[in-house]
Amino acid sequence: MQTSIGSNSTTTDDGVKCINSERQALLAFKQGLVDEHGWLSSWGSEEEKKNCCEWEGVQCSNTTGHITMLNLTTYLYDDHFILRESIGLLNKIQHLDLSYCNLSGSLPSQLANLTSLQYLDLSSNNFNSVKNLEWLSRLSYLQYLDLSQTDLSKVNNDWLQVINKLPHLTNLSLHICNLRDVIPQYFPIINSSRTSLVHLGLSGNNLTASTFQWLFNFSNSLVSLDLGSNQFRGPIPETFTQMTLLEELSLYDNQFEGEIPKSFWSRNLSSLRSLALSKNKLSGNIPKSIGLLSNLEDLFLSFNSFNGVITEEHFSTLSNLQYLSLSSNHLSINFSRDWIPPFQLKYIHLGSCKLGSDFPSWLQTQRKYEFLNISATRISNSIPIWFGKLPSTAEVIDLSSNQISGVLPNLSRNFSSNYYALGIDLSGNRLEGPLPSFPANTTHLNLSKNRFNGSISSLCAMTGMSLEFLDLSSNQLSGELPDCMMHWSSLQILNLANNHFFGKFPSFVGSLSLIETFDLQNNNLSGKIPCSLRNCSKLQFLGLSNNRLSGIIPSWIGERSNSLNFLLLKSNHFVGEIPLEICQLTNILLLDLSYNNLSGPIPWCIGNLTALAKKDISAKHHFCNSSLVHSYYDSEGSYADKASVIWKGIEYPYENLTLQRTIDLSSNKLTGEIPMQIASFSELHQLNLSRNHLIGRIPPDIGQMRQLESLDLSHNRLSSWLPPSMSQLYSLSTLDLSYNNFSGRIPSSTQLQSLPASAFIENPALCGPPLPQKCPSDEKPMDGGVKYNQRDEDEFWKGFKPSMEVGMAFGFLGVLALKLDDPWKHICFLLFNYMKVHLSNLKDYLLSIVAALCLVIAVKVARLRRKSKF
Numbered sequence: 001m002q003t004s005i006g007s008n009s010t011t012t013d014d015g016v017k018c019i020n021s022e023r024q025a026l027l028a029f030k031q032g033l034v035d036e037h038g039w040l041s042s043w044g045s046e047e048e049k050k051n052c053c054e055w056e057g058v059q060c061s062n063t064t065g066h067i068t069m070l071n072l073t074t075y076l077y078d079d080h081f082i083l084r085e086s087i088g089l090l091n092k093i094q095h096l097d098l099s100y101c102n103l104s105g106s107l108p109s110q111l112a113n114l115t116s117l118q119y120l121d122l123s124s125n126n127f128n129s130v131k132n133l134e135w136l137s138r139l140s141y142l143q144y145l146d147l148s149q150t151d152l153s154k155v156n157n158d159w160l161q162v163i164n165k166l167p168h169l170t171n172l173s174l175h176i177c178n179l180r181d182v183i184p185q186y187f188p189i190i191n192s193s194r195t196s197l198v199h200l201g202l203s204g205n206n207l208t209a210s211t212f213q214w215l216f217n218f219s220n221s222l223v224s225l226d227l228g229s230n231q232f233r234g235p236i237p238e239t240f241t242q243m244t245l246l247e248e249l250s251l252y253d254n255q256f257e258g259e260i261p262k263s264f265w266s267r268n269l270s271s272l273r274s275l276a277l278s279k280n281k282l283s284g285n286i287p288k289s290i291g292l293l294s295n296l297e298d299l300f301l302s303f304n305s306f307n308g309v310i311t312e313e314h315f316s317t318l319s320n321l322q323y324l325s326l327s328s329n330h331l332s333i334n335f336s337r338d339w340i341p342p343f344q345l346k347y348i349h350l351g352s353c354k355l356g357s358d359f360p361s362w363l364q365t366q367r368k369y370e371f372l373n374i375s376a377t378r379i380s381n382s383i384p385i386w387f388g389k390l391p392s393t394a395e396v397i398d399l400s401s402n403q404i405s406g407v408l409p410n411l412s413r414n415f416s417s418n419y420y421a422l423g424i425d426l427s428g429n430r431l432e433g434p435l436p437s438f439p440a441n442t443t444h445l446n447l448s449k450n451r452f453n454g455s456i457s458s459l460c461a462m463t464g465m466s467l468e469f470l471d472l473s474s475n476q477l478s479g480e481l482p483d484c485m486m487h488w489s490s491l492q493i494l495n496l497a498n499n500h501f502f503g504k505f506p507s508f509v510g511s512l513s514l515i516e517t518f519d520l521q522n523n524n525l526s527g528k529i530p531c532s533l534r535n536c537s538k539l540q541f542l543g544l545s546n547n548r549l550s551g552i553i554p555s556w557i558g559e560r561s562n563s564l565n566f567l568l569l570k571s572n573h574f575v576g577e578i579p580l581e582i583c584q585l586t587n588i589l590l591l592d593l594s595y596n597n598l599s600g601p602i603p604w605c606i607g608n609l610t611a612l613a614k615k616d617i618s619a620k621h622h623f624c625n626s627s628l629v630h631s632y633y634d635s636e637g638s639y640a641d642k643a644s645v646i647w648k649g650i651e652y653p654y655e656n657l658t659l660q661r662t663i664d665l666s667s668n669k670l671t672g673e674i675p676m677q678i679a680s681f682s683e684l685h686q687l688n689l690s691r692n693h694l695i696g697r698i699p700p701d702i703g704q705m706r707q708l709e710s711l712d713l714s715h716n717r718l719s720s721w722l723p724p725s726m727s728q729l730y731s732l733s734t735l736d737l738s739y740n741n742f743s744g745r746i747p748s749s750t751q752l753q754s755l756p757a758s759a760f761i762e763n764p765a766l767c768g769p770p771l772p773q774k775c776p777s778d779e780k781p782m783d784g785g786v787k788y789n790q791r792d793e794d795e796f797w798k799g800f801k802p803s804m805e806v807g808m809a810f811g812f813l814g815v816l817a818l819k820l821d822d823p824w825k826h827i828c829f830l831l832f833n834y835m836k837v838h839l840s841n842l843k844d845y846l847l848s849i850v851a852a853l854c855l856v857i858a859v860k861v862a863r864l865r866r867k868s869k870f
Helices: 020-031 085-089 109-113 134-138 158-164 209-218 238-242 288-292 361-365 457-461 483-487 507-511 531-535 556-560 580-584 676-680 724-728 790-799 807-817 822-838 844-869
Strands: 003-005 009-011 017-019 058-060 067-071 080-082 095-097 103-105 119-121 144-146 171-173 199-201 224-226 248-250 255-258 274-276 281-285 298-300 305-310 323-325 330-333 347-349 371-373 396-398 405-407 422-425 430-433 442-446 451-454 469-471 476-479 493-495 500-504 517-519 524-527 541-543 548-552 566-568 573-577 590-592 597-601 643-647 650-654 662-664 669-673 686-688 693-696 710-712 717-721 734-736 741-745 765-767
Touching: 017 020, 020 067, 020 085, 085 109, 109 134, 134 158, 209 238, 457 483, 483 507, 507 531, 531 556, 556 580
Parallel strands: 067 095, 080 103, 095 119, 119 144, 144 171, 171 199, 199 224, 224 248, 248 274, 255 281, 274 298, 281 305, 298 323, 305 330, 323 347, 347 371, 371 396, 396 422, 405 430, 422 442, 430 451, 442 469, 451 476, 469 493, 476 500, 493 517, 500 524, 517 541, 524 548, 541 566, 548 573, 566 590, 573 597, 590 662, 597 669, 662 686, 669 693, 686 710, 693 717, 710 734, 717 741, 741 765
Antiparallel strands: 003 009, 009 017, 058 067, 643 650
8 A cells, every 4th residue: 555755755565665756757758758559558647556666667766766767668669759858857867768769859958957867878769950969968977878860960079078078988879870070179188087988889970080089099998899881991990909808899881991900810809709890892811810819709791802712720719609791702611521610600691702512511510590691602513401401590591593403302390489580592593393391480482593393382381471572483383373372461572473373363362462562474374363453552563474364454453553663464465445544553663565455545644654754763662671681780682573675576674673664555456646745754764655556646745755765666657757856865775666657857866867777667758867768958959059958848847747627638738849849849938937937826737728828829830830831
């Protein structure tokens, strides 16, 4: 039972007090948060909740009852609140941890009232940019300070001054704080009476070599130092070897270059347990004297330019080694077949090293690893039987991009009790035979580019509840897709392309509500696209090309799939018109409906595909988080969707689809005109409308498509002049306008005249380079030596462009005009130009009428002249 002691405290039966003022401060503090999950439901003013010392995240002194610790990092991770000024009332608190609490707003100056604080962690929140840290100087007892992921760019070098005023500070973490370069003239004088820093973390900032002058003041005290992901350049300073107490040194992801100082491999650094130098420009050999660092547990040297041979002598004394990363260098690893390492590794990353043709037998001795990457290491022999006895601790297995052959053993036996997510990547090898069983906890499985055959029903043994990524593309798999796949409710990436699957399009796809990539290209699937696919509202990539699918393209593809970036339906048997709803795909980057039996017009609303006109836009998940390879010091793997584009009968693969925005409607039965809005696609790279029944003209503003690299309008019934704006297609490298009815002069530009004549053939009235046919203006000068210029002739052809009223008739008259005598032809040109200049507000068809009248008069006069000759 609780009893009142005075007016400022409450005592429980066990004698623990709760200070009323501190309880009220916490209740005021709670008012500023949104506790959607009810983590702090124990905080309240009710009688049964008055003892704040029993509240979640609160700890009090058994002697005074004052709150000494507030730790909410576990409770408020998914919620959001503002740090209230009332926090300053907890002036006896010693430990305050509000990391990962989604705090926002400004850091209240009342934090300076917490003068008893020894531990302060406000990291990983959403504070506004901090302008002043002077309040920290009042926390004279502070030993631990973490402000990581707080924007300190506006405090300049003040943070150095403040740090020097904290005499007991031993642990300082300012990771990803946008710290600017340290200016030497602002270095504070280090107080000799203060306790020196022991743990210092400054990764993810913009610091350069000028920081070293301040940093090396702590050479005799630092135990751990993290300077990763900054802007350090040049050779690694020898001064680091004077830090004789150093146990952890992280210099990863900088631009250090040259060889590692030889003093690193001496007994000055005998205490070193972790060395991270990945992602730099370091070179040279790794000496065998590395074995002198006998306490070494973590060695990260990946993504550099180290060369030479690594043998077992390098590791003979490193019995404590747990993390080994040598990937992406120029190293050869030569271990004898019977070598038994003195260590048990947890992390093995040797990707792109040269391991030789034999499968590394020493891996059989490693029974505790969680991560194994020996991808692209030139292994070419059979996979050993013992590989099936993977350690139950494994979380990532990557053997991709080798030439490993043989039948894959059953991998599911050792994982029955493992609840960790498991990723397996065996892609790009020569594995064959039926698919074996895989562990139920598999979340990522990539077996693409192998020689597996038969059914995939063995995968049904996986519960599928955790499977997020499955890539079986480019194998020899066959059969119908099993219904058990409907249970893989967590699946985001499914790629079964380039196999021999047959049967109806799977209706179970509607159960995969989280699917983002669904790729069944190059199989033998038949039937219609099922309505259940409309449930896949997160779909971004739909690849169904090169199957035997039929029916119409359903309208709901546009209505329910507005997140779609890639729609590939090429080479099927789709019929009917392109639905207008497809114009709702405002995020589409690649639309391929080619080689079908589609009819009707191109939708007039196609201009609504606005992603084709926006810069700096890409598929949200193109490099998605469905990665097998993820480590703190090394690069993160990624998955890229794949497709291909047909150009003049040749299939070109595009694996980085976001770099190629494409519309391909070729080889159908489309009719009508090319919508004028298509010229607004200023970021489109490829447009293929060839082999249809399109009529009319090329949109006059096509020159706005400045990024267009490939344009194919061949084998249609297009006519009229080529728009002069085509000369502005500066990126154009491939063009085909052949087999149409274009007329007039080909516009002049470096791109157009450098193209082969075959791009313009079978357009009888088309003339000018690169065609051998000369235009009339090139034949001979006019009487009197006056020669009309190209612009006159271009304007003449403009006058005869087709329109709804008189286009067809006056197009015919334009051809007759070329047969007139030169003087009359010139008179028509002059009259037409006069009308254009002085009556420019008239519509095009009126100008056409004027030109036509000119022709009628000219023809009659010509006839009279002929008669007079006789």
